[in-house]
Amino acid sequence: MGGSLGGLTAACLLHDDGHDVTVYERSPRELEQRGAGIGLLESTSRYLVERAGLSLDEVSIPTGHIRYLRRDGSVAHDAEHAYRFSSWNTVYRRLLAHWGHGRYLLDHEMVDFSQHDHTVTVGFADRAIEADLLVCADGVGSASRRTLQPNAVEAYAGYVAWRGMVPEADLPADLAASLTDAITYYVYANSHILVYPIPGLDGSVETGERLINFVWYRNYLIGGDVDDLLTDRHGERRELSVPPGLAAEHHVTEMRATATARLPRSLAEVVDRTAEPFLQVVYDIEVDRMAFGRVCLLGDAAFSARPHAAAGTAKAADDGWALADALASAHDVPAALAAWEPRQLQVGRSLLERTRQIGRRSQVDNSWEPGDPAFIFGLHEPGR
Numbered sequence: 001m002g003g004s005l006g007g008l009t010a011a012c013l014l015h016d017d018g019h020d021v022t023v024y025e026r027s028p029r030e031l032e033q034r035g036a037g038i039g040l041l042e043s044t045s046r047y048l049v050e051r052a053g054l055s056l057d058e059v060s061i062p063t064g065h066i067r068y069l070r071r072d073g074s075v076a077h078d079a080e081h082a083y084r085f086s087s088w089n090t091v092y093r094r095l096l097a098h099w100g101h102g103r104y105l106l107d108h109e110m111v112d113f114s115q116h117d118h119t120v121t122v123g124f125a126d127r128a129i130e131a132d133l134l135v136c137a138d139g140v141g142s143a144s145r146r147t148l149q150p151n152a153v154e155a156y157a158g159y160v161a162w163r164g165m166v167p168e169a170d171l172p173a174d175l176a177a178s179l180t181d182a183i184t185y186y187v188y189a190n191s192h193i194l195v196y197p198i199p200g201l202d203g204s205v206e207t208g209e210r211l212i213n214f215v216w217y218r219n220y221l222i223g224g225d226v227d228d229l230l231t232d233r234h235g236e237r238r239e240l241s242v243p244p245g246l247a248a249e250h251h252v253t254e255m256r257a258t259a260t261a262r263l264p265r266s267l268a269e270v271v272d273r274t275a276e277p278f279l280q281v282v283y284d285i286e287v288d289r290m291a292f293g294r295v296c297l298l299g300d301a302a303f304s305a306r307p308h309a310a311a312g313t314a315k316a317a318d319d320g321w322a323l324a325d326a327l328a329s330a331h332d333v334p335a336a337l338a339a340w341e342p343r344q345l346q347v348g349r350s351l352l353e354r355t356r357q358i359g360r361r362s363q364v365d366n367s368w369e370p371g372d373p374a375f376i377f378g379l380h381e382p383g384r
Contacts, residue, residue, distance in 0.1 A: 006299030006316025007137030037213035039310025068370035164274035303348035
């Protein structure tokens with residue numbers, strides 16, 4: 001259940017091992033996250049490289065430096081470090097193209113499920129199906145999690161991520177060049193912004209056709225401030241995010257003005273030239289269990305960690321790889337899930353705690369020093 005990156009990766013892996021797999025996606029149309037850049041960690045890219053036969057250069061952009069700026073735009077710290085950046089859209093389209101559309105069923109929202117000795121019954125609005133295993137990969141707003149872990153709540157982190165991108169061709173050539181060879185940070189009191197290159201909306205990684213992506217973390221008080229921020233330009237109160245083009249005009253205006261007042265000019269220009277900035281509220285979500293007989297929670301349906309480690313999609317993919325290994329080693333589904341669960345719980349808890357520490361240091365304690373190795377991206381630890 002759920003055809004995003006985690007669900008698709010798990011489906012591909014289980015199908016490769018000979019299982020009969022169908023992906024059910026509640027959206028009536030193929031998914032899209034406009035402008036959502038991602039750090040392409042190994043767990044996320046592994047399937048595309050090892051099984052789908054793609055090269056990293058087809059789906060991502062390499063950078064060779066981690067760079068911190070001062071307020072006046074001068075370089076405070078510059079170190080060689082290899083990262084790869086992609087976009088959610090690029091990875092999704094490649095996975096879906098490999099998987100195919102025949103077993104990717106849109107407009108199928110699960111309404112209930114029940115377990116029996118040897119099967120799971122999954123109910124939709126118009127029918128029910130029987131399965132040996134139900135993988136719930138239904139994302140951060142998971143209805144499955146609410147059923148299986150009703151005490152797991154979303155805890156607001158105290159800040160949101162303003163996001164957006166601008167075509168590198170729309171930036172002055174010298175500015176674009178300075179932002180495409182590195183991930184560029186600016187850290188200041190109770191906030192930070194990072195900027196990096198990602199593929200174009202069509203997945204192009206060619207120079208001149210790419211995008212410059214920014215993520216800017218800003219603190220907002222719970223209650224009225226967040227409620228107003230999440231009320232879009234049509235007056236609709238959103239739950240977790242406000243999509244591109246729908247953020248209320250007064251918030252966009254304030255965000256751009258703050259960029260001019262507080263950010264280095266180069267980064268402020270990226271923000272100002274972004275046509276449709278959007279925002280995502282940062283939450284912590286943690287579960288006590290991921291395995292329930294013949295049902296499991298995978299990816300953001302189980303743990304939603306703050307984006308600071310660039311490991312959300314990697315965690316979902318890692319869950320899928322570990323699940324495939326467990327099913328290949330166990331004599332039945334419940335035994336496989338019981339063996340799979342402890343490690344994935346530990347990975348999720350460790351990632352969540354590390355990203356909480358980063359958020360506290362950057363947004364509250366102001367103890368983030370440029371070049372601190374604790375802030376290197378990674379799923380299991382910084383750099384890994």
